[in-house]
Amino acid sequence: MFNNILHFRTGFKPAKIIITCLILLTILSLSSIYSSLHQGGAFTDQGIFYKEIMWIIISWIILMLFSLINYRIYFDFAYILYGINICLLIAVDLFGRSALGAQRWLNIGGFNFQPSELSKIITIFFLARVFSSEVNKGFLRGVIAPFSVLMLNVLLIVKQPDLGTALVLVFLFFLMGFASSNKKRYFVALIIAGLIFSPFAWNHLKDYQKKRLIVFINPNAEPLGAGYTIIQSKIAIGSGQFFGKGFLSGTQNQFNFLPERHTDFIFTVIAEEWGFLGAIILLMIYIFIINNILLVARYKKDNFAQLLLIGMACLFFIHIFINIGMTLGILPVVGIPLLFISYGGTHLLVSFMLLGIFLNIYRQ
Amino acid sequence: MSSSKDSFIIFLKRLYITAFLILCISLLYYQIVKGNYYLARAKNNYVRVIPERSIRGKIFDRNGVTLAYDRPSFNIAVIPYQIKNNKEALLGELAKFCSLKIKSLDRNYNRKFQNFFTPVDVIADIDKKEAFRIEEKFANEVLIDPQPQRYYAFPYETAHLLGYVKDAGSFYERLKKYGYSPNERIGISGIEQYYDDYLRGTDGGDLIEVNSSGKIVGFLGKLNSARGKDIYLTIDSKMQQAAYESISGKKGALILMDSKNGEIFALVSYPSFDPNSFVKGKDEIGNFLNDKNNPMQNRAIQSTFPIGSTFKPIAAIAGLEENKLKPSTTFICRGKLNIGKAEFECENVHNEEDMHDALVHSCNVYFYNVGITLGRQIMADYAEKLGLNSISGIDLPYEKKGTIPVSSIKLKNRWYLGDTLNLSIGQGYTECSPIEIILATNVFANEGYLVKPHLIKKIDNMEITEPKSTKVNVSLQNISIIKKALRGVVESDEGTARMLEPLNLSIAGKTGTAQTNGRPHGWFVGFFPEEAPKYTMCVFLENGGSSYEALKVAYSFLEKLKEQQLL
Numbered sequence: 001m002f003n004n005i006l007h008f009r010t011g012f013k014p015a016k017i018i019i020t021c022l023i024l025l026t027i028l029s030l031s032s033i034y035s036s037l038h039q040g041g042a043f044t045d046q047g048i049f050y051k052e053i054m055w056i057i058i059s060w061i062i063l064m065l066f067s068l069i070n071y072r073i074y075f076d077f078a079y080i081l082y083g084i085n086i087c088l089l090i091a092v093d094l095f096g097r098s099a100l101g102a103q104r105w106l107n108i109g110g111f112n113f114q115p116s117e118l119s120k121i122i123t124i125f126f127l128a129r130v131f132s133s134e135v136n137k138g139f140l141r142g143v144i145a146p147f148s149v150l151m152l153n154v155l156l157i158v159k160q161p162d163l164g165t166a167l168v169l170v171f172l173f174f175l176m177g178f179a180s181s182n183k184k185r186y187f188v189a190l191i192i193a194g195l196i197f198s199p200f201a202w203n204h205l206k207d208y209q210k211k212r213l214i215v216f217i218n219p220n221a222e223p224l225g226a227g228y229t230i231i232q233s234k235i236a237i238g239s240g241q242f243f244g245k246g247f248l249s250g251t252q253n254q255f256n257f258l259p260e261r262h263t264d265f266i267f268t269v270i271a272e273e274w275g276f277l278g279a280i281i282l283l284m285i286y287i288f289i290i291n292n293i294l295l296v297a298r299y300k301k302d303n304f305a306q307l308l309l310i311g312m313a314c315l316f317f318i319h320i321f322i323n324i325g326m327t328l329g330i331l332p333v334v335g336i337p338l339l340f341i342s343y344g345g346t347h348l349l350v351s352f353m354l355l356g357i358f359l360n361i362y363r364q
Numbered sequence: 365m366s367s368s369k370d371s372f373i374i375f376l377k378r379l380y381i382t383a384f385l386i387l388c389i390s391l392l393y394y395q396i397v398k399g400n401y402y403l404a405r406a407k408n409n410y411v412r413v414i415p416e417r418s419i420r421g422k423i424f425d426r427n428g429v430t431l432a433y434d435r436p437s438f439n440i441a442v443i444p445y446q447i448k449n450n451k452e453a454l455l456g457e458l459a460k461f462c463s464l465k466i467k468s469l470d471r472n473y474n475r476k477f478q479n480f481f482t483p484v485d486v487i488a489d490i491d492k493k494e495a496f497r498i499e500e501k502f503a504n505e506v507l508i509d510p511q512p513q514r515y516y517a518f519p520y521e522t523a524h525l526l527g528y529v530k531d532a533g534s535f536y537e538r539l540k541k542y543g544y545s546p547n548e549r550i551g552i553s554g555i556e557q558y559y560d561d562y563l564r565g566t567d568g569g570d571l572i573e574v575n576s577s578g579k580i581v582g583f584l585g586k587l588n589s590a591r592g593k594d595i596y597l598t599i600d601s602k603m604q605q606a607a608y609e610s611i612s613g614k615k616g617a618l619i620l621m622d623s624k625n626g627e628i629f630a631l632v633s634y635p636s637f638d639p640n641s642f643v644k645g646k647d648e649i650g651n652f653l654n655d656k657n658n659p660m661q662n663r664a665i666q667s668t669f670p671i672g673s674t675f676k677p678i679a680a681i682a683g684l685e686e687n688k689l690k691p692s693t694t695f696i697c698r699g700k701l702n703i704g705k706a707e708f709e710c711e712n713v714h715n716e717e718d719m720h721d722a723l724v725h726s727c728n729v730y731f732y733n734v735g736i737t738l739g740r741q742i743m744a745d746y747a748e749k750l751g752l753n754s755i756s757g758i759d760l761p762y763e764k765k766g767t768i769p770v771s772s773i774k775l776k777n778r779w780y781l782g783d784t785l786n787l788s789i790g791q792g793y794t795e796c797s798p799i800e801i802i803l804a805t806n807v808f809a810n811e812g813y814l815v816k817p818h819l820i821k822k823i824d825n826m827e828i829t830e831p832k833s834t835k836v837n838v839s840l841q842n843i844s845i846i847k848k849a850l851r852g853v854v855e856s857d858e859g860t861a862r863m864l865e866p867l868n869l870s871i872a873g874k875t876g877t878a879q880t881n882g883r884p885h886g887w888f889v890g891f892f893p894e895e896a897p898k899y900t901m902c903v904f905l906e907n908g909g910s911s912y913e914a915l916k917v918a919y920s921f922l923e924k925l926k927e928q929q930l931l
Contacts (some may be wrong), residue, residue: 179372231584238394238402276395283384290380294373306369313376321383328390 014292015362018355021285022063025340026056028270028282033343035248036261036269048262048343055345059352066356071364074357075304078122078129082149085122088115089156116157116165117346121353123153123169124176124311131180132303143186147173164334168318175314180307229265230329237271237279237328244275262343264335267327286320286339296362305361312354414483414572417548418565419512421592423526423555425601426629426821432526432556434512438495441483441509442473454505455486461501462487462494476531483509489644514549514643518601520636521608524662525599525760525819527554528639552642553662555595555819557761562823565592596822598627602930607632610921614913615657616886616905617664617798618921623806623897625830626815628758635659663906665758668766668795672878673726673860673911674887675747675790677846678804679734680719682746684842688737691845694718697729701785708732708785723849726860726875728789735788740779743787744770749836750804751814752796757831758817766796791879802902805874805889808847809897812836850874851894861888863915867922869931870894873901875911883907886914899931 033052037045074081092115130146150173157166177187239245261269271279290313297309316339323338325331337347394402423432440458447454455473459466469486476484487498495508514529516522529549548567551560568589573582607618607630620630637652637659652659661667683689697714700707710728714721722730735743747753753768769775769787786792796804799817807814816831850872853859860875873890886908891900903914903921925931 175376179369179376234394235402235405237391238398239406241395241399241403271391271395276391279391279395280388283387287380287384291377294377298370298373310369310373310376317376317380317383321380321387324387328387328394330386330390 014296015359017292018289018358021289022340022352022355024285026060029266029341030056031247032266032269032273032341033262035273036266038248051345052343055348058345059348062349063352063356063359066353067359067363069356069360071305071308071357071360074125074308075129075132078125081122082126082153085115085119086153086156089119089153089160091115092160114344114346116160116162117350119153119157119165120168120172120315121350123150123172124308124315124354126150127173127176128304128307128311131176132307139186139189143177143190147190162335164322164336167334168315168322168336171318172311172314176307176311179310180303229333230326233265233268233327234329236268240272240275240279242276244271244273244278247273249273264323264333264337264342265327266338266342267324270341271327282341283320283324286316290316293358296358300361305364308357309361312358315354316351415567415569416587416589417511418567418589419591420514420529420549420565421563421594421824423563424594424596425599425604426597426627427600428596429601430517431522431597431599431601432514432516435515436510437489437513438492439485439489439509439511440487440495440498440506441485442506443483444477447505454502458486458498458502458506461498462490483507485509485511489513514640516639516643518605518608519638519640521601521604521632522599523554523636523639524633524664525554525597525604525631526639527552527556527761528642529556530642553660553761555597555760558759559595559820559823562593562595566590593824595820597819598622598629598821599631599819600629600930602928603630603925604632606630606924606928606930607921608634608636610917610924611903611905614905614908614917615663616903616908616914616917617662618904618917619664619798619802619902620921621802621806621815621817621900623809623891623900624815626803626806626817626833627821627830628817628819629899631664631819633661633663662760662762663798663904665756665760665763665797665799668764668797668800669885669904669906670792670794670878670880671790671796671801672876672885672887673728673789674801674805674874674876674889675788675794676723676726676731677808677850677874678747678750678752679731679738679743679788680723680849681808681838681842681846682742683719683734683738684845685746685838686738686742688742689719689734691719695722695730695733697727699729701729701732703781703785706782708782719845720849720852721858723846723874724852724856724859726853731788732785735784736781738788740769740784740787741771743784744768747794747804749838750807752800752804754800756797756799756803756817758799759819763799764797766800767793768796769793790876798902798904801887801889802900805902806891806900807836807838808843808850809872809891809900812838812840812843847872847894850890854890860911861890861915863912864890864919864922867919867926869922869926871922872897875915877911880907883909886911888914888918890918 030049030052034049037043037049043049127146127150150169154166154169157169174187174191178184267279267282270282274281293309293313293316297306297313300306300309319336319339322331322334322336323342326333326336337344340348340351419434422430422434425431442451442454444451451473455469456466458464459469464487472486472488473484476486490498499506499508516526516528528551530552532548532550548564551557551563556563566589568587570586571584572580573584603620607620611618611632611634613634615634617633618630619628621628635655635657638648641648641652680689683693684691694716696716697710697712699713700709702708708728712725712727714725714727714729717725717727717730719730721727744753747768748770752766753770755763755765757763767773769779769783769792773793775793783792787794803814803817810833812835813833814836815833818828818831820828822828851870853874854861854864854871856862859865861871861873864871864873870893871890872892872894873888876885876887876889878885878887884907886905887903888911889900889902891897901918901921903918905914905917908914922931
């Protein structure tokens, strides 16, 4: 039944649909960030807004550039890129310690750059290459080996500490693994093993990370920290009702009740100001994008390209679901940006990069 | 294979359609079903956090004397939403009532404003009685906001050592991922910064609901705040005070260290500043920040200078170790040395002398000859071996590393023989921080071991294991030759540091007068008692004039320690 819904033809080509969606999302992103930076009617933190405009311009250029690069190059360079990625993360780890014991960005020309965001795209290359090999390598070489290599990356990111991104990478591994392999039981075995070892991992989490997970299970456990945000987020979303309060009129947002409004909780601003209608339209746009990526994936003959697209779709899906889920209080607050909307340069850049790759695959 | 992917794509579509349906249903529930309920909550009932700041850990010296602690302070706060219509009038009346300037109240308001429902402290840290008087007068418009405030018992004496604390607000973007809130205090520089993770507690607070006129209508929850951990330092507060008094009035630094294990007893830098005024955000902060003497800079670890003759023992040990010199090697000093057209001077005409005498007299010509014999590379290598050219790793932030012209370093100009001569007397490209030179000299006191300087002794009840010293690869025999010569510097009638001998502490050491653009820097670095060294010290005076000035500071410092029977 779902298939029938999803396979309606619009007469447009996937590339055109995606570009149209992107333009809509860009407009929505700018307007909601603009709104989120208002406080009591005054436009505060204007610098953030102008920076975002810069990032958006750069991202569109990147999109065009990547649509011109033959995607097979990522197959050839997957392992090298993965190595560079690990080095970058180690660099941040070493560099970060000197500055207040706390930093996850490399500062390049005044713009903060987050290698952990870049990690996501490179991990997709890496997994697509590993899993696209036709030979069935068996449990040890086909599953355990790539998993161990991936865990190196994951642990470096957990250490930063960035729990959200680390989780995304693990999800990607299993989703892309399932997609490629006939031996799905291998992956199931790994998941079971992971569950057994999870108490061990729990002990290695930072206090505030533990707190966030506890708060997820019981928001009243900590009404001041993450719990406070969730309560405020729910009030803001709920009070938007069907049509919303209108642009620049979200009171919860404007009175500064919501922390991290322009980043992780931007969906709350949209849902408050544009209501149920706006939120559903946003979800529809997302569905269009993912649907079109998968449509192309289905008709591609190249194994690697298929896996790239599947990885891309999974990454987008995970981002959207976790972010919106956390603003609604049905998923833990793990600090994942809202796809194409949240403020945050590297995240935007990486998402546009992926769509650039999509356009290239589509064209070939 | 591809059938596997096909079926996965179908699976994935089902997965995300289901997920999106869940989101839609949640949205439907919150926005449509419970929309009116949330709208009412948004309109009439505001949720507000009344924060309760945690108590930061105390900082003690080695004997349990408190150096820094939190004391209660009383602030007068207003709630922006409540006073939004008569803000100017109210602040004006408040200022008049407390005879303060309305400007400073305004500034506090703008600086500390967070949102319309979080109290803003407009008057900070006033007397308890005064606070209640104000609250009585402006009953419904202001509230007393008691907050812990950092207080430093020896503000000027320990300013560079301990640093100070500030609201995390201005650094919030960078810190929030690590669980800091904008109201929390964060350590800036010194021990407060280095051990912030231990010192900071966890803030708590009450979550309450208020109606639109600011009345509390519901209580939603409470989170208890948790104290930070106490820290014990190796510092001796009396020694620290004596050090500060001794160097007062002279730009520079003074360090006293345990020769055996690198524990720091005293570390001061002058001029200093008042961290208490930073905590309170007082007006005089500007004076400290704009002072051209840089009182904020910790001269003991954060700046490097030419070290002058204190380099000579290092050149000497290099010669002995490489078998290029013997203790009996003599050179003749005629008061100067001519290299080509350039003339290299000495303080005096010392005639023929051996290594011991050359160190005692601090003869430049002798060490020019040592420089010519050894060359740049050997001297630089030994300097590096003794810990110069690298940071000491002391547990303080922003340490600056000195420079030794080793071969890997990039020079602006070509290397000339004259540069080698300058190196041999610690001039030219050579620059060190006081902490570096005290460590290098301590190798002679500590039987060839390079200690790791540190300030931490205990965190709460947890003893900190002493960092390990590293053995420098030099022979004990050669070390004792240098050590004897350094004793001679103080003991001998011709020694450059003989003015310290009357203290009867059996001091060994080396003076240095380093030429620079302005007046020369004065150095003294030494240890005592020579037979079994317990203390190593370094006095540095920036543009102090000469080593004589540094010796005077050292003398008065040691005299104070003796008087108070601290040694």
